[in-house]
Amino acid sequence: MALETRPLGRTGIPVTTLGFGSAPLGDLYHRLDDETARGAVAAAVEAxxxxxxxxxxxxxxxxxxxxxxxxxxxPRKSFVLSTKVGRWMDPLHQPADGNTQPPNFAGGQPHPARLDYSYDGAMRSLEQSLIRLGVDRIEIVLIHDVDVYSHGAAAVEGHFKAAMEGAYKALEQLRSEKVIDAIGVGLNEADMCERFALAGDFDAMLLAGRYSLLEQPALDSFLPLAQEKGIGMMLGGVFNSGILATGPVPGAKYNYRDAPPEILERVAAIQKVCEAHGVTLADAALKFPLGHPAVASLVMGSVSAEETKRNRAAFDRPVPASLWSDLKMAGLLRADAPTPA
Known part of the structure; x- marks a missing residue:
């Protein structure tokens, strides 16, 4: 069965409901050899x-x-690329301690990053991305990580102001010149997505972890706003960093940290309902977010061809509508959450 294709909001850019997320290819948590990493991408192309x-x-x-x-x-016309701005690499100036690795990454290039939400910083970042990717254009460009999770509450206001006065204007200009097709943000927090949506004219956004089978804070006001404005939504972190894939096992990750007891308990309850319907927790976690009309694609990370194939196979397995209604009856899913047909 072919993957479903949806338009990315008002842009009309067609994207598959399963997208490929590349954070693990940057040696997130563990080092990957090049052949394995490339195999994960090649399997996505084949799928x-x-x-x-x-x-x-x-x-x-x-x-x-x-x-x-x-x-x-x-063939270049057969795929859509999305990348981000907000950091550019500075290989000529190494840090005094010699540590060039980004947080949570076990490896990566020996090039320290410069956080920069300015106009010139965005332009430099995008230029470097074009060179690394080996392409002459990128369809979707997102301002990255302007949120409390990444920078702390004390710093986020300054970064928001810098991004709107700098990076946003750069991307807006490139869009008007048709150098890129869509601009947006890639964040970890629904309320910051909402702030950007109200402050500028954005086409697409990538939200990580805040609209999942486990939690739906984006449903309060952001997703209705995105739907109203025609902002195409890409969702990352639909497993909440792992626990909705592994289940409530010891050491299960939730938002990049060990899951606390209350999260383990809630996930165990969700898993029990899923099993009663003959559905795995992971399959339910993949299918649920696609019930929202603003959501165009789930951007799924993968570390191998086998993992890519498993993600793809899950999209062909049916989930009964009764599962969603039972989760709502049990208070494990918001009553107002739209669910897949």
Whole structure:
């Protein structure tokens, strides 16, 4: 069965409901050898995935290099690229302690990142991405990580102001010149997505972890606003960093940290309902977010061809409507959450 294709909001850019997320290709948590990393991308191409999301931050350019290596052998019109701005690499100035690795990344390129939401910083970041990816254009460009999770409450206001006065104006200009097709943000927090949506004219956004089977804070006001404005939504972190894939096992990750007891308990309850319907927790977690009309694609990370194939196979397995109603009856899913037909 072919993957479903949806338009990315008002842009009309067609993207598959399964997208490829490249954070793991930057050696997130563990080092990957190049052959394995490239195999994960090649398997996505073979599976019919058309949306590929990346960022200079992922391994300080390593993920972009690896994706570009594979996609350079694929007809350019057959896929859509999304990358991010907000950091550029500075290989000529090494830090005094010699540590060039981004947080949570076990490896990556030996190029320290410069956080920069200015106009010139965005232009420099995008230029570097084009070179690493080996392409002459990128369809979707997102302002990356302007949120409390990434910078702390004390710093986020300054970064928001800098991004709107700098990076946003750069991307707006490139869009008007038709150098890029869509602009947006890639964030970890729904309320910051909403602030950007109200402050500027954005086409697409990538939200990580805040609209999942486990939690739906984006449903309060942001997703209705995105739908109203025609902002095409890409969702990352639909497993909440792992726990909705692994289940409530010891050491399960939730938002990049060990899951606390209350999260383990809630996930165990959700899993029990899923099993009663003969559905795995992971399959339910993949299908649920696609019930919202603003959501165009789930951007799924992968570390191997086998994992890519498993993600793809899950999209063909049916989930009964009664599962969603039972989760709502049990208070494990918001009553107002739209669910897949």
């Amino acid at each position: 019919g995935v058309t949306l590929y999301d990346t960022s200079p931050f992922y391994g300080h350019g390593l993920a972009e290099h690896r994706i570009g290596t594979v996609l350079r052998g694929v």
